[in-house]
Amino acid sequence: MDKIEHLEYLSKLEFTGEEKENFKKEFENILKFVDEIASLELPEGLDKDTPITLDDLRTDEPQASIPQEEALSNAPKQKDGCYLTPLVVE
Numbered sequence: 001m002d003k004i005e006h007l008e009y010l011s012k013l014e015f016t017g018e019e020k021e022n023f024k025k026e027f028e029n030i031l032k033f034v035d036e037i038a039s040l041e042l043p044e045g046l047d048k049d050t051p052i053t054l055d056d057l058r059t060d061e062p063q064a065s066i067p068q069e070e071a072l073s074n075a076p077k078q079k080d081g082c083y084l085t086p087l088v089v090e
Contacts, residue, residue, distance in 0.1 A: 003027075 001009070004020050004027075015023060042048070068081055077084035 004015070004024050007023075008015055008020075038048070072078050072081070072083070075083050
């Protein structure tokens with residue numbers, strides 16, 4: 001059993017021959033990209049095992065805002081100024 005068939009088995013999916021070939025190419029591209037990232041030079045004092053803390057991340061701030069009426073203008077249904085969605089969980 002090759003790796004694609006093994007993934008197919010584990011995911012309980014069935015792929016056609018063409019889908020397997022496409023998946024194989026995409027998977028190889030992902031692995032090449034991971035290798036590319038792994039080969040990047042890091043600034044002095046950092047290594048790939050250094051954990052990232054919340055202090056290392058930027059502050060998440062809104063960049064732009066639109067009026068509520070405009071945001072809801074394309075909502076199929078709305079109630080009390082919010083999107084109204086179908087019940088998903090009973």
